[in-house]
Amino acid sequence: MAAVKVYGMPLSSCTARVLTCLIEKGVEYELIPLNLAVGEHKQPGYLAKQPFGQIPVLEDGDLTLFESRAIAKYVAYKYKDQGTDLLRHENAKESALVVVWTEVESQQYNPPISTLVYELLIKGMYGMTTDQAVVDAQSEKLGKVLDVYEARLTESKYLAGNSYSLADQNHIPYTYFLMKTPAASLINSRPHVKAWWEEISSRPSFQKVLANAANA
Structure with missing residues (x-):
């Protein structure tokens, strides 16, 4: 055990x-x-x-x-x-950037994306009505955050540098659900964000989570 x-x-x-x-x-x-x-x-x-x-x-x-x-x-x-060294603990600069971008995920990215997933996906599962005004407002907020991500990802492959880290990984679950909704266009319309998402979501670790859930 x-x-x-x-x-x-x-x-x-x-x-x-x-x-x-x-x-x-x-x-x-x-x-x-x-x-x-x-x-x-x-x-x-x-x-x-x-x-x-x-x-x-x-x-x-x-x-x-x-x-x-x-x-x-x-x-x-x-x-x-x-x-995988998710904290980049042997590189002080990269480790600091992991901290920064994990905070960005928590404070800037998560509030609008979690609300969108709730409105566009969860509500439908329970027969509730989507509030389009909320969707529009949160889409605008998330779009502005993703503009920052797009700029950042023109400079490096991942958020904290050129190595995958916890900063990237924390984004995966909610983004996975967002991509099942019309709001996926927020990701797909930004080429560097889209490439980043395709890279991190295809990692064997998350694919194993999906496979295990399907077999549960």
């Missing part, structure tokens, strides 16, 4: 972020699925691990962590000497 346990749903955006990181680092793990439809994430036993009742949670021995970006950073640091 794997020492590292992950509680979540195989292809929820935040669980996928953690699983992709674990696979990229070559860490064996056990995924413990939670049925959100019946409220398993709101039961006392789980709330003792994650007081906000969200997924995922990672258990590594006696350490319990929540918040997917924090978990990914922990995994990338603990296992820094194996798998």
Whole structure:
């Protein structure tokens, strides 16, 4: 049995972020699925691990962590000497840029893209009506962020330099879902962003997450 346990749903955006990181680092793990439809994430036993009742949670021995970006950073640091160097820890300049662009993903990219995915994809799954005004506003916001990305990616292959890092990886799950909606044009209309997306989304780590979810 794997020492590292992950509680979540195989292809929820935040669980996928953690699983992709674990696979990229070559860490064996056990995924413990939670049925959100019946409220398993709101039961006392789980709330003792994650007081906000969200997924995922990672258990590594006696350490319990929540918040997917924090978990990914922990995994990338603990296992820094194996798998892909997601933190660029041996290069101070590149390491600093990883920090910058992981913050950009969290603070600038995630708010509009997560709202778009909710409006254009999640609502439809539950028979809810898309709010076009929200879609238009968030598309404009994300477009401005992607203009910055397009400029950045004319200078380097990846966000933090010429090596794949956590800064890129954190973008994968929500962008994957966005690409299933009409808002995919926001990515496809920017050639450097499109090339970057095609590169990072085709990595074996994320492809394994998708395959595992399909077989779950």
